[in-house]
Amino acid sequence: MLDLKLSDATQKMTFSVASTAPWLSASPGSASLPVQITAAVDGSNLAVGTYNANLIFTVPGVTNTPITVPVALVVTPGASLVASPVSLTFGGGFVAGGTTTDAQTFQVASTAGATPFTAVFAGGTCGNFVTLSASSGTTPSTITATASTANQTSNCSGTITLSGAGVSAAQVSVTSAANGGPGLGQAPVINAVTNAASYATGSIAPGEMLSLFGTGLGLPSVGGPGGGGGFPGGGVPANAVQVLFDGTPGTILNSSATQVNVIAPFAIAGKSQTTIQVNLLGQSSPSVRQTVATAAPGLFTTASGRPAGIGNTPIAKGSTISLYMTGAGLLNPTATDGKTAGDATYKIVAPVTATIAGQSAIVTYAGAVPGALFGLYQVNVVVPDKLASGSADLVIKVGDVSSQNGVSIVVQ
DSSP: OEEEOOSSTTOOOEEEEEESSTTEEEESSEEESSEEEEEEEOOTTOOBEEEEEEEEEEOTTOTTOSEEEEEEEEEOOOEEEEEESSEEEEEESOSTTTOOEEEEEEEEEETTSSOEEEEEEEESSSSSOEEESOSEEESSEEEEEEEEOTTOSSOEEEEEEEEETTEEEEEEEEEEEEEOOOOTTSOOEEEEEEETTTOOOSOBOTTOEEEEEEESOOOTTOBTTTOOSOOTTSSOOTTSEEEEETTEEOEEEEEOSSEEEEEOOGGGTTOSEEEEEEEETTEEOOOEEEEBOSOOOEEOBOTTSOBTTTTTOOBOTTOEEEEEEEOOOOEESOOOTTOBOOSTTOEESSOEEEEETTEEEEEEEEEEOTTSBTTOEEEEEEOOTTOOSEEEEEEEEETTEEOOSSOEEEEO
């Protein structure tokens, strides 16, 4: 609210006001003095950043006009939903006796804390071959996706879309293979161990979310921690599927015949290598030896390589963005396997740096995601002021290890 009046109250004059930006307005636009004026801003169509404009008041016949009133508007990053993992892979016909379903779980978090959301699956090639355990909820939350796979005659794909009022949506891609997976009685086989965010192979880090690919790796409806229902003859036995690291179980996120998502235990810290085995109903896979590193960072992204929760939204210079990753290693205070972070006090032990388009960017937070399982990390980064507009490569470095290539943001 602004007060506009003349020093000589006996004078009767009128004024007019003009704005230098479309997001800034004043009411009334003209009137007799004295008058109170209301300034209003509308940032609904603006990207994240700081905007400056002026209100210019003109009073004909008054020597010290026009009068310029500067106005600054700060548009902060919008809240967003974040899914982990961002893809689910199902396999058909892998349980003897022709079971008709396979189930996996995924987590839904929000950068704005507790946020109501809806979850909708849209089938692509096979219609609605996936059902969800909940069509709505409040973050943080875990949802089970169940696919009907036994009668598939072709590969299927679809997308789970997570939406909420006032937050950016998130998506989980779903694929399901046609019949032909291994049946019960066959020992599991690990073909690849990858970072669950980047799908990069190589060294793994304590607390890293991993995606293991192979055959006979899991059962329908094993989602964790601890598993779920749907095993022939009654629910899935506790610990029916385990991923062991030198005998220490990791935290199972979800499991199917061809893929297991698991969080490596923090106990592998300090080791040069670890032996990984999948145990399915007492049958163990051949062991796979994996080197252990302090960090093996991978950023969660969209299919086009944009950071999860940001996507193609143009980001203004000087704004702060939130990035989600895994493989950042140990936390201080010490994290506990299979537990959630209660707050933002858990910080990444190794130094965390960021570059955008080759320029150093300030990191304002690097630690656990409050409300999410330990193993999911958040890094808040300030976009440098002197960047050129357009696509800009983004790299996070934990210690001396960089995140994957091909990640970029759109700079306004």
